[in-house]
Every structure is written in C-alpha cells, then in structure tokens.
Amino acid sequence: MTIEPNSNGILVGTNLTKRYTDTLAVDGINFSISQNECYGFLGPNGAGKTSTMKMIHCLSPVTSGTLLVAGMDVMTEARRVKSIMGVVPQEQNLDPDLTVIENLIVYARYFNIPLREARKRGEEYLDFFQLANKSNSKIRELSGGMKQRLLIARGLINKPDILILDEPTTGLDPQARHMIWQKIRHLKKEGITIVLTTHYMEEASQLCDRVAIMDRGKILVEGDPAKLVEERVGKDVFQVWCEGGEKEELTRDMKSFDFSYEQVGDIIYIFSKNGDEELKNLIAGKYIKFLHRPAALEDLFLKLTGRRLRD
Ligand SMILES: Nc1ncnc2c1ncn2[C@@H]1O[C@H](COP(=O)(O)OP(=O)(O)OP(=O)(O)O)[C@@H](O)[C@H]1O
Ligand SMILES: [Mg+2]
Structure with missing residues (x-):
C-alpha cells in the first residue's frame, strides 16, 4: 500500500524519517491524522512506533521529512507544539520522591499553570481516574495499573488537544485495561485527538478509527481496522x-x-x-x-x- 502525502489533518507526517547512528528506525512514512480521530501505530518490537511518537512530541529530532502539528513544524515550534499535547511515554517516568498529587502539580509547572489551578485540575483528574484516595501516596505504593492511570492523568494536566499514548495498557490486568479504554473513549467524545501505540490488537480494534501497521520503519497498511481485516484476511x-x-x-x-x-x-x-x-x-x-x-x-x-x- 502506498500512502501518499496529505496535508490535511492536525498531525501530518511527510516522508518522516528517524535515523539513529546505525539504525534507520523510521523510514520515510506518510500519515495524516484528523482532528478528533483515534489513530493507532501498530507493529512488532522495533518497528519504529516509539521513535515516531517521540518525534511527534518533540522529544527526538526529525532526521528528515516534515512533521506538522496543527500546522506547526515540530522542529521550529516545539514549545507551541508541546503546549497543545499530552504525552504518556512507554517508560513510566513518575517522580518516586513525590506523592501522587505532587507529581501532577510539579508537571503542571512546565506549562506555567498556576499552583491553585494545577491542584484543582490534578484533583479532578485523580477523581476521573479513580485515584482520589491515593492523592497523598508515594509512587512506590501504587500498583502498575494505578501508575498507568496517573501517567495518563499527568498527560492531561495541560488540557491538551492531542494525546499521545505509547502502550498505555501494557502489563495491566483486564479490569484496568477496560477502565482505561472507557476513559480514552470519554476523552475522544470531548474532542481530543488520540494517537496510540499498542501490542493488543483488541485494544486497537476497539479504540482506533484507523491504524497503521508498521514494520522495519515503514507503514505496511493503513485504514479502518475492520475494513482492513475484511479486505486482506x-x-x-x-x-x-x-x-x-x-x-x-x-x-x-x-x-x-x-x-x-x-x-x-x-x-x-x-x-x-x-x-x-x-x-x-x-x-x-x-x-x-x-x-x-x-x-x-x-x-x-x-x-x-x-x-x-x-x-
Ligand atoms: N535512542 C536510540 N538509539 C539507537 N537506536 C534506537 C534508539 N531508540 C530506538 N532505537 C532503535 O530504533 C528501532 C525502532 O525502535 P522503537 O523504539 O521506535 O520501536 P517500537 O516500535 O516502539 O518497539 P516496541 O514495540 O518494542 O516498543 C529499533 O531498532 C531500536 O533498537
Ligand atoms: Mg515502543
């Protein structure tokens, strides 16, 4: 399947490429994600999903090609891009020395959110993710599912237009996974654009309007998951x-x-x-x-x- 560059969309990658010293991690991919879409990058380990996500949220520079977020180039307008984006990284990076609510408040400072507002939002999101009773707990006291919910709460603290979720449910039990799916659907209803990676095909089928299946840095197919299955399997x-x-x-x-x-x-x-x-x-x-x-x-x-x- 050849995916042609397409300039419409809130998130547009054109011949997007990421090269590390001796690895071509993302090999000239094209995608155009629409506002309020839930779009999934799928692919085996090492396919280039996280490398793509890291370029989207300005953590890792684009090697070549272009990546526009709401019309802004990630390479020249990283600050503005980051301000409209929420990120849940693949590797959990909560601050172990802080409590649950402190993690949210400190993170909010990166976006210059005043303390009072940060606390208010933090409490709202802890409530939304059923973590209110853990507000003053230390991170080490949380279960894997709780940490993952907290990471998503943290990603929402700046009220982003786009939420980047890199394997949001890996290692969680079915209850926690279903709860997160329900919250993702709720966020989508509120108008947020969601970009997701997952190794759970059921998760992608349930949540994503479109998926791109990647391998070795390239997108092999892209489309509505049910239609792709019917056409190709x-x-x-x-x-x-x-x-x-x-x-x-x-x-x-x-x-x-x-x-x-x-x-x-x-x-x-x-x-x-x-x-x-x-x-x-x-x-x-x-x-x-x-x-x-x-x-x-x-x-x-x-x-x-x-x-x-x-x-
Ligand atoms: N910082 C880095 N330096 C060098 N090579 C890297 C770096 N990060 C990733 N790679 C390499 O780039 C390729 C793509 O990695 P990436 O993390 O994007 O894959 P992924 O699709 O997210 O895989 P997984 O499903 O295991 O998370 C791999 O070959 C990986 O070893
Ligand atoms: Mg990854």
Whole structure:
C-alpha cells in the first residue's frame, strides 16, 4: 500500500524519517491524522512506533521529512507544539520522591499553570481516574495499573488537544485495561485527538478509527481496522489442530479448494472470504479439534509482519 502525502489533518507526517547512528528506525512514512480521530501505530518490537511518537512530541529530532502539528513544524515550534499535547511515554517516568498529587502539580509547572489551578485540575483528574484516595501516596505504593492511570492523568494536566499514548495498557490486568479504554473513549467524545501505540490488537480494534501497521520503519497498511481485516484476511478463520497425516490431507484439500491457509506447527489456519458453508462442512466432518471464529486484526498483523520474533 502506498500512502501518499496529505496535508490535511492536525498531525501530518511527510516522508518522516528517524535515523539513529546505525539504525534507520523510521523510514520515510506518510500519515495524516484528523482532528478528533483515534489513530493507532501498530507493529512488532522495533518497528519504529516509539521513535515516531517521540518525534511527534518533540522529544527526538526529525532526521528528515516534515512533521506538522496543527500546522506547526515540530522542529521550529516545539514549545507551541508541546503546549497543545499530552504525552504518556512507554517508560513510566513518575517522580518516586513525590506523592501522587505532587507529581501532577510539579508537571503542571512546565506549562506555567498556576499552583491553585494545577491542584484543582490534578484533583479532578485523580477523581476521573479513580485515584482520589491515593492523592497523598508515594509512587512506590501504587500498583502498575494505578501508575498507568496517573501517567495518563499527568498527560492531561495541560488540557491538551492531542494525546499521545505509547502502550498505555501494557502489563495491566483486564479490569484496568477496560477502565482505561472507557476513559480514552470519554476523552475522544470531548474532542481530543488520540494517537496510540499498542501490542493488543483488541485494544486497537476497539479504540482506533484507523491504524497503521508498521514494520522495519515503514507503514505496511493503513485504514479502518475492520475494513482492513475484511479486505486482506477475510471474514472467517478456521483453526484446525492436526494429528498424524491430517496436516497433509488438509493442506491438499485447501489447495484443491483454493483457500488461503497458513501452517504453524500442528495448527492450520484457513482464511475464508465469506463464511463458506462448504468449507465448514468439510472441516466439521473430518476433524475433531477445530475453532471457527471471525477474522481479527491479529490475523492481519501476523499475515503482514510474519511470526518470527524481532528481538
Ligand atoms: N535512542 C536510540 N538509539 C539507537 N537506536 C534506537 C534508539 N531508540 C530506538 N532505537 C532503535 O530504533 C528501532 C525502532 O525502535 P522503537 O523504539 O521506535 O520501536 P517500537 O516500535 O516502539 O518497539 P516496541 O514495540 O518494542 O516498543 C529499533 O531498532 C531500536 O533498537
Ligand atoms: Mg515502543
């Protein structure tokens, strides 16, 4: 998929490139994120997601290409760009020597928010993220989920137009993850533009209007997650656990029916464009252990980026 430069949008990257000494981390990508959109950068470890996010929030300089935020160039107007942006970094960087509320107040100082206002906002966001009762706790007394909620609260303290979330729910339990999803949806309803990275494909499917799947610094595909899955994977997946000679027989059958399939160890994944009854009957009649499920973003992710580990 070739993604052409497009100048509309609140966040526009054109041939955006990031090179570290001997690594080309982001390799000339183009994207245009609309106001109030929730846009997800997905990709295996090392794909270049964080490098892209760091250029967006002016932490890391652009090597070449351009990056405009609300029409401002991140390289020349970093201060103004930062003032309309909230950031939740991949690595938790709360100040361990301060309490929960102090972390918010001190952070607010970077934006010249008066103390009284900072405290008021801090308390509001602690309430919003169900942390009010932890206001005077030290950071080490918080659980992983609490720290992550506090990081997002901190990212909101300057009432940003754009919120950058680099893996906001990694390592959290399902309860904390769902709570954060609900808050992200709420923020989106309030008009905030959200840029997100995640390794949870369900998270991306649930939250993102569009995703870009990256690998080795490039965007491989971009679009509405459900539409991408339907176009590029299909409607259904049959997952068959094979024993003995079943694998050979099934792959022979799939070739003769012209279905696309993938073999992973003893499991064969068969992709069907339209919930094929004939295929369903064939599998149900011959195989004992199989799963018939809707195609998902994870299928597309693995199809595009492969199954090999990256680091
Ligand atoms: N400060 C740095 N100096 C040198 N190389 C770096 C630096 N930061 C990242 N890289 C390299 O750039 C590439 C992209 O890294 P990046 O952190 O952007 O990936 P990512 O998609 O965020 O991965 P993950 O899913 O693991 O967070 C990797 O090869 C990484 O080793
Ligand atoms: Mg990263």
